[in-house]
Amino acid sequence: MRIIHRKPWNLPERLVTPEDIFLNRRGFLAAAAIMAAGKAGAEEAKPDPRLAYYPAAVNPAFRDAGRAITAEEDNTTFNNFYEFGASKRIASLAQRLETVPWAMAIDGEVEKPFTIDFDDLMKKVALEMRVVRHRCVEAWAMVVPWTGFPLSQLVSLAKPTGEARYVRFETFHKPNMAPGQKASLFGDFPWPYVEGLTMEEAMNDLAFMVTGAYGKPLPKQMGAPIRLHCPWKYGFKSIKSVVRVSFTKDRPVSFWEQIGPGEYGFWANVNPEVAHPRWSQDEERMLGSEERFPTQLYNGYGEWVAHLYKDIKGEALFM
Ligand SMILES: Nc1nc2c(c(=O)[nH]1)N[C@H]1C(S)=C(S)[C@@H](COP(=O)(O)O)O[C@H]1N2
Ligand SMILES: [Mo]
Numbered sequence: 647m648r649i650i651h652r653k654p655w656n657l658p659e660r661l662v663t664p665e666d667i668f669l670n671r672r673g674f675l676a677a678a679a680i681m682a683a684g685k686a687g688a689e690e691a692k693p694d695p696r697l698a699y700y701p702a703a704v705n706p707a708f709r710d711a712g713r714a715i716t717a718e719e720d721n722t723t724f725n726n727f728y729e730f731g732a733s734k735r736i737a738s739l740a741q742r743l744e745t746v747p748w749a750m751a752i753d754g755e756v757e758k759p760f761t762i763d764f765d766d767l768m769k770k771v772a773l774e775m776r777v778v779r780h781r782c783v784e785a786w787a788m789v790v791p792w793t794g795f796p797l798s799q800l801v802s803l804a805k806p807t808g809e810a811r812y813v814r815f816e817t818f819h820k821p822n823m824a825p826g827q828k829a830s831l832f833g834d835f836p837w838p839y840v841e842g843l844t845m846e847e848a849m850n851d852l853a854f855m856v857t858g859a860y861g862k863p864l865p866k867q868m869g870a871p872i873r874l875h876c877p878w879k880y881g882f883k884s885i886k887s888v889v890r891v892s893f894t895k896d897r898p899v900s901f902w903e904q905i906g907p908g909e910y911g912f913w914a915n916v917n918p919e920v921a922h923p924r925w926s927q928d929e930e931r932m933l934g935s936e937e938r939f940p941t942q943l944y945n946g947y948g949e950w951v952a953h954l955y956k957d958i959k960g961e962a963l964f965m
Protein backbone atom coordinates (compact mmCIF):
# COMPACT_ATOMS: atom_id res chain seq x y z
CA MET A 647 0.00 0.00 0.00
CA ARG A 648 1.21 3.47 -0.82
CA ILE A 649 0.75 6.22 1.73
CA ILE A 650 1.55 9.81 0.85
CA HIS A 651 2.92 11.57 3.90
CA ARG A 652 3.70 14.83 2.15
CA LYS A 653 1.66 17.82 3.30
CA PRO A 654 -0.52 18.90 0.38
CA TRP A 655 0.57 22.54 0.67
CA ASN A 656 4.23 21.66 0.23
CA LEU A 657 5.69 21.09 -3.16
CA PRO A 658 8.41 18.47 -3.18
CA GLU A 659 11.68 20.27 -2.55
CA ARG A 660 13.08 19.42 -5.97
CA LEU A 661 10.21 21.26 -7.66
CA VAL A 662 10.80 24.61 -5.97
CA THR A 663 14.53 24.96 -5.82
CA PRO A 664 16.28 28.32 -5.78
CA GLU A 665 17.94 29.43 -8.99
CA ASP A 666 21.44 28.16 -8.16
CA ILE A 667 20.32 24.61 -7.38
CA PHE A 668 18.02 24.80 -10.36
CA LEU A 669 20.98 25.51 -12.66
CA ASN A 670 23.02 22.71 -11.12
CA ARG A 671 20.08 20.46 -11.62
CA ARG A 672 20.06 21.28 -15.30
CA GLY A 673 23.67 20.23 -15.44
CA PHE A 674 22.81 17.12 -13.54
CA LEU A 675 20.01 16.25 -15.93
CA ALA A 676 22.26 16.73 -18.93
CA ALA A 677 24.86 14.49 -17.31
CA ALA A 678 22.20 11.90 -16.51
CA ALA A 679 21.04 11.93 -20.11
CA ILE A 680 24.59 11.36 -21.32
CA MET A 681 24.99 8.47 -18.90
CA ALA A 682 21.68 6.94 -19.97
CA ALA A 683 22.69 7.17 -23.61
CA GLY A 684 26.05 5.58 -22.80
CA LYS A 685 24.41 2.79 -20.88
CA ALA A 686 22.18 1.97 -23.82
CA GLY A 687 25.32 1.66 -25.89
CA ALA A 688 23.91 4.31 -28.19
CA GLU A 689 25.94 6.27 -30.74
CA GLU A 690 27.41 9.52 -29.52
CA ALA A 691 25.83 10.82 -26.32
CA LYS A 692 23.49 13.66 -27.20
CA PRO A 693 21.59 15.13 -24.27
CA ASP A 694 18.00 15.97 -25.15
CA PRO A 695 17.97 19.74 -25.78
CA ARG A 696 14.38 19.86 -24.50
CA LEU A 697 15.69 19.10 -20.99
CA ALA A 698 17.07 22.63 -20.78
CA TYR A 699 13.58 24.10 -20.22
CA TYR A 700 13.01 22.27 -16.93
CA PRO A 701 12.16 22.87 -14.24
CA ALA A 702 10.41 26.21 -14.86
CA ALA A 703 9.45 28.69 -12.15
CA VAL A 704 6.23 27.98 -10.27
CA ASN A 705 3.26 30.25 -10.94
CA PRO A 706 2.36 31.30 -7.36
CA ALA A 707 -1.37 31.22 -8.18
CA PHE A 708 -1.07 27.46 -8.70
CA ARG A 709 1.50 26.48 -6.12
CA ASP A 710 -0.94 24.42 -4.10
CA ALA A 711 -3.73 22.20 -5.40
CA GLY A 712 -5.03 21.56 -1.87
CA ARG A 713 -4.14 17.88 -2.08
CA ALA A 714 -0.97 15.82 -2.23
CA ILE A 715 0.73 15.65 -5.59
CA THR A 716 0.13 12.26 -7.19
CA ALA A 717 3.27 10.14 -7.09
CA GLU A 718 5.09 10.38 -10.40
CA GLU A 719 5.31 6.62 -10.61
CA ASP A 720 1.52 6.28 -10.39
CA ASN A 721 0.93 8.99 -12.92
CA THR A 722 3.33 7.62 -15.51
CA THR A 723 2.01 4.06 -15.27
CA PHE A 724 -1.76 4.68 -15.29
CA ASN A 725 -2.82 6.56 -18.38
CA ASN A 726 -5.72 7.03 -20.73
CA PHE A 727 -4.46 7.13 -24.32
CA TYR A 728 -6.77 5.20 -26.63
CA GLU A 729 -4.37 5.57 -29.53
CA PHE A 730 -2.40 2.84 -27.72
CA GLY A 731 -5.37 0.79 -26.48
CA ALA A 732 -8.15 0.82 -23.91
CA SER A 733 -5.94 -0.41 -21.07
CA LYS A 734 -4.58 2.08 -18.56
CA ARG A 735 -1.21 0.30 -18.79
CA ILE A 736 -0.07 1.59 -22.17
CA ALA A 737 3.07 3.38 -20.96
CA SER A 738 5.57 1.03 -22.59
CA LEU A 739 3.61 0.76 -25.84
CA ALA A 740 3.40 4.56 -25.99
CA GLN A 741 7.20 4.74 -26.19
CA ARG A 742 6.70 4.04 -29.91
CA LEU A 743 5.45 7.60 -30.29
CA GLU A 744 8.05 9.60 -32.20
CA THR A 745 8.17 13.14 -30.86
CA VAL A 746 11.28 14.52 -32.60
CA PRO A 747 10.70 16.40 -34.84
CA TRP A 748 7.14 17.49 -34.05
CA ALA A 749 5.24 19.90 -36.27
CA MET A 750 2.02 21.68 -35.37
CA ALA A 751 -0.29 23.15 -37.99
CA ILE A 752 -2.13 26.35 -37.10
CA ASP A 753 -5.00 27.00 -39.48
CA GLY A 754 -8.64 27.90 -40.07
CA GLU A 755 -9.80 31.42 -39.18
CA VAL A 756 -6.34 32.94 -38.78
CA GLU A 757 -4.64 35.81 -40.61
CA LYS A 758 -2.27 33.34 -42.27
CA PRO A 759 -2.09 29.57 -41.66
CA PHE A 760 1.34 28.22 -40.72
CA THR A 761 3.18 25.21 -39.40
CA ILE A 762 5.43 25.56 -36.39
CA ASP A 763 8.05 23.16 -35.16
CA PHE A 764 7.60 22.27 -31.49
CA ASP A 765 11.16 23.31 -30.61
CA ASP A 766 10.62 26.71 -32.28
CA LEU A 767 7.37 27.15 -30.41
CA MET A 768 9.22 26.52 -27.13
CA LYS A 769 11.41 29.55 -27.83
CA LYS A 770 8.36 31.80 -28.26
CA VAL A 771 6.44 31.01 -25.08
CA ALA A 772 6.98 31.71 -21.38
CA LEU A 773 7.03 28.44 -19.49
CA GLU A 774 5.80 28.07 -15.92
CA MET A 775 5.05 25.25 -13.54
CA ARG A 776 1.60 24.90 -12.01
CA VAL A 777 0.19 22.28 -9.70
CA VAL A 778 -3.42 21.48 -10.56
CA ARG A 779 -6.07 18.82 -10.12
CA HIS A 780 -7.23 16.60 -12.97
CA ARG A 781 -10.61 14.85 -12.88
CA CYS A 782 -11.33 12.00 -15.28
CA VAL A 783 -14.98 11.45 -16.19
CA GLU A 784 -14.48 7.89 -14.87
CA ALA A 785 -14.19 9.38 -11.34
CA TRP A 786 -10.46 8.97 -10.73
CA ALA A 787 -8.45 12.09 -10.07
CA MET A 788 -4.84 13.19 -9.75
CA VAL A 789 -2.73 16.21 -8.87
CA VAL A 790 0.01 17.01 -11.35
CA PRO A 791 2.85 19.52 -11.38
CA TRP A 792 2.65 20.48 -15.04
CA THR A 793 5.04 22.69 -16.96
CA GLY A 794 3.72 24.59 -19.94
CA PHE A 795 2.23 27.90 -20.98
CA PRO A 796 -1.26 29.41 -21.08
CA LEU A 797 -3.10 28.50 -24.28
CA SER A 798 -3.74 32.24 -24.74
CA GLN A 799 -0.05 32.59 -25.73
CA LEU A 800 -0.57 30.15 -28.59
CA VAL A 801 -3.76 31.98 -29.60
CA SER A 802 -1.76 35.25 -29.81
CA LEU A 803 0.86 33.62 -32.02
CA ALA A 804 -1.89 32.19 -34.26
CA LYS A 805 -3.52 35.61 -34.85
CA PRO A 806 -7.14 34.44 -35.22
CA THR A 807 -9.54 36.60 -37.23
CA GLY A 808 -12.75 38.10 -35.83
CA GLU A 809 -14.61 35.11 -37.29
CA ALA A 810 -12.99 32.60 -34.92
CA ARG A 811 -15.41 31.37 -32.26
CA TYR A 812 -13.89 27.99 -31.36
CA VAL A 813 -10.51 26.33 -31.16
CA ARG A 814 -10.29 22.77 -32.48
CA PHE A 815 -7.38 20.50 -31.49
CA GLU A 816 -6.29 17.33 -33.26
CA THR A 817 -3.95 14.49 -32.19
CA PHE A 818 -1.63 12.64 -34.61
CA HIS A 819 -3.08 9.92 -36.85
CA LYS A 820 -0.50 7.16 -37.35
CA PRO A 821 -2.07 3.70 -37.19
CA ASN A 822 1.28 2.00 -37.83
CA MET A 823 2.73 3.60 -34.71
CA ALA A 824 -0.42 3.66 -32.57
CA PRO A 825 -2.22 0.30 -32.70
CA GLY A 826 -5.44 1.72 -31.21
CA GLN A 827 -5.93 3.61 -34.46
CA LYS A 828 -6.13 0.38 -36.46
CA ALA A 829 -9.67 -0.62 -37.36
CA SER A 830 -8.97 -4.06 -35.89
CA LEU A 831 -8.93 -2.63 -32.36
CA PHE A 832 -11.82 -0.17 -32.07
CA GLY A 833 -13.70 -0.66 -35.36
CA ASP A 834 -14.93 2.64 -36.68
CA PHE A 835 -13.64 5.02 -34.00
CA PRO A 836 -13.39 8.43 -35.70
CA TRP A 837 -9.62 8.98 -35.52
CA PRO A 838 -7.84 11.28 -35.11
CA TYR A 839 -8.82 12.32 -31.56
CA VAL A 840 -10.36 15.79 -31.68
CA GLU A 841 -11.29 18.24 -28.94
CA GLY A 842 -12.48 21.80 -28.80
CA LEU A 843 -13.00 24.89 -26.67
CA THR A 844 -14.78 28.19 -27.18
CA MET A 845 -12.49 31.17 -27.77
CA GLU A 846 -13.48 32.52 -24.34
CA GLU A 847 -12.45 29.24 -22.71
CA ALA A 848 -9.22 29.17 -24.70
CA MET A 849 -8.33 32.67 -23.50
CA ASN A 850 -9.00 31.81 -19.84
CA ASP A 851 -5.84 31.61 -17.76
CA LEU A 852 -6.64 28.05 -16.68
CA ALA A 853 -6.48 26.64 -20.23
CA PHE A 854 -2.92 25.38 -20.37
CA MET A 855 -0.67 23.84 -23.01
CA VAL A 856 1.44 21.24 -21.23
CA THR A 857 4.96 20.33 -22.32
CA GLY A 858 6.30 18.88 -19.08
CA ALA A 859 5.38 17.15 -15.83
CA TYR A 860 7.27 16.62 -12.58
CA GLY A 861 9.91 19.13 -13.66
CA LYS A 862 10.82 17.24 -16.85
CA PRO A 863 9.63 16.96 -20.44
CA LEU A 864 6.25 15.28 -20.67
CA PRO A 865 6.50 11.48 -20.90
CA LYS A 866 5.09 9.99 -24.09
CA GLN A 867 2.26 8.18 -22.31
CA MET A 868 1.08 11.54 -20.92
CA GLY A 869 0.84 13.15 -24.36
CA ALA A 870 4.31 14.29 -25.39
CA PRO A 871 5.49 16.60 -26.66
CA ILE A 872 2.50 18.89 -26.12
CA ARG A 873 -1.03 18.47 -24.81
CA LEU A 874 -3.88 20.56 -23.50
CA HIS A 875 -4.97 20.64 -19.86
CA CYS A 876 -8.27 22.11 -18.67
CA PRO A 877 -8.52 21.42 -14.93
CA TRP A 878 -12.20 22.45 -14.66
CA LYS A 879 -13.36 19.97 -17.30
CA TYR A 880 -13.48 16.19 -17.42
CA GLY A 881 -10.17 14.68 -18.47
CA PHE A 882 -11.15 13.69 -22.00
CA LYS A 883 -11.12 17.39 -22.98
CA SER A 884 -7.37 17.50 -22.24
CA ILE A 885 -6.23 16.20 -25.62
CA LYS A 886 -2.73 14.73 -25.94
CA SER A 887 0.05 14.95 -28.53
CA VAL A 888 -1.49 17.80 -30.51
CA VAL A 889 -0.50 18.21 -34.17
CA ARG A 890 -3.11 20.70 -35.33
CA VAL A 891 -4.84 23.71 -33.82
CA SER A 892 -7.63 25.19 -35.94
CA PHE A 893 -9.77 28.25 -35.36
CA THR A 894 -13.35 27.71 -36.48
CA LYS A 895 -16.71 29.44 -36.83
CA ASP A 896 -18.60 26.24 -36.03
CA ARG A 897 -18.40 24.21 -32.87
CA PRO A 898 -16.13 21.21 -33.39
CA VAL A 899 -17.51 17.76 -32.60
CA SER A 900 -15.07 16.03 -30.34
CA PHE A 901 -13.92 12.41 -30.54
CA TRP A 902 -15.94 11.06 -27.61
CA GLU A 903 -18.92 13.18 -28.55
CA GLN A 904 -18.99 11.41 -31.92
CA ILE A 905 -18.72 8.00 -30.28
CA GLY A 906 -21.16 8.54 -27.40
CA PRO A 907 -23.12 11.78 -27.70
CA GLY A 908 -25.44 10.72 -24.86
CA GLU A 909 -22.50 10.36 -22.46
CA TYR A 910 -19.80 12.81 -23.51
CA GLY A 911 -20.63 16.35 -24.56
CA PHE A 912 -18.79 19.38 -25.85
CA TRP A 913 -18.73 21.26 -22.52
CA ALA A 914 -17.86 18.49 -20.05
CA ASN A 915 -17.54 20.83 -17.06
CA VAL A 916 -17.10 18.94 -13.78
CA ASN A 917 -20.25 18.89 -11.63
CA PRO A 918 -21.02 16.50 -8.74
CA GLU A 919 -24.78 16.97 -9.24
CA VAL A 920 -24.89 15.76 -12.81
CA ALA A 921 -24.35 12.00 -12.90
CA HIS A 922 -22.86 10.23 -15.88
CA PRO A 923 -25.62 8.02 -17.36
CA ARG A 924 -23.79 4.95 -15.99
CA TRP A 925 -22.31 6.16 -12.68
CA SER A 926 -22.47 8.89 -10.03
CA GLN A 927 -20.10 11.84 -10.19
CA ASP A 928 -20.44 12.86 -6.55
CA GLU A 929 -17.07 11.45 -5.43
CA GLU A 930 -13.61 10.97 -6.87
CA ARG A 931 -10.75 8.61 -6.04
CA MET A 932 -7.16 9.80 -6.04
CA LEU A 933 -4.79 7.82 -8.22
CA GLY A 934 -2.26 5.95 -6.10
CA SER A 935 -3.48 6.83 -2.61
CA GLU A 936 -7.08 5.71 -3.30
CA GLU A 937 -8.23 8.55 -1.02
CA ARG A 938 -11.78 9.72 -1.77
CA PHE A 939 -12.99 13.31 -1.96
CA PRO A 940 -16.32 14.90 -2.85
CA THR A 941 -16.35 16.13 -6.43
CA GLN A 942 -16.39 19.93 -6.68
CA LEU A 943 -18.27 22.08 -9.17
CA TYR A 944 -15.82 23.03 -11.95
CA ASN A 945 -13.42 20.73 -10.11
CA GLY A 946 -12.96 23.55 -7.58
CA TYR A 947 -11.91 26.13 -10.18
CA GLY A 948 -15.22 28.05 -10.35
CA GLU A 949 -13.51 31.26 -9.25
CA TRP A 950 -11.68 31.27 -12.59
CA VAL A 951 -14.33 29.93 -14.94
CA ALA A 952 -17.92 30.06 -13.59
CA HIS A 953 -18.51 33.43 -15.29
CA LEU A 954 -17.90 31.84 -18.70
CA TYR A 955 -21.16 29.91 -18.42
CA LYS A 956 -23.56 32.21 -16.58
CA ASP A 957 -25.35 33.40 -19.74
CA ILE A 958 -25.39 30.08 -21.57
CA LYS A 959 -28.87 28.57 -21.57
CA GLY A 960 -30.22 25.28 -22.88
CA GLU A 961 -26.82 23.58 -23.17
CA ALA A 962 -25.61 20.41 -21.47
CA LEU A 963 -22.78 22.19 -19.68
CA PHE A 964 -21.91 19.26 -17.41
CA MET A 965 -21.55 16.16 -19.59
N1 LIG B 1 -5.24 11.96 -27.85
C1 LIG B 1 -5.78 11.58 -26.70
N2 LIG B 1 -5.87 12.47 -25.69
C2 LIG B 1 -6.43 12.10 -24.50
C3 LIG B 1 -6.96 10.80 -24.32
C4 LIG B 1 -6.84 9.88 -25.40
O1 LIG B 1 -7.27 8.71 -25.33
N3 LIG B 1 -6.24 10.30 -26.55
N4 LIG B 1 -7.56 10.46 -23.12
C5 LIG B 1 -8.09 11.59 -22.32
C6 LIG B 1 -8.56 11.21 -20.99
S1 LIG B 1 -10.06 10.44 -20.91
C7 LIG B 1 -7.88 11.54 -19.85
S2 LIG B 1 -8.50 11.23 -18.31
C8 LIG B 1 -6.53 12.14 -19.93
C9 LIG B 1 -5.54 11.25 -19.19
O2 LIG B 1 -4.29 11.86 -19.11
P1 LIG B 1 -3.06 11.08 -18.45
O3 LIG B 1 -2.94 9.75 -19.10
O4 LIG B 1 -1.88 11.95 -18.69
O5 LIG B 1 -3.39 10.93 -17.00
O6 LIG B 1 -6.07 12.32 -21.27
C10 LIG B 1 -7.07 12.71 -22.20
N5 LIG B 1 -6.46 13.01 -23.48
MO1 LIG C 1 -10.67 10.45 -18.70
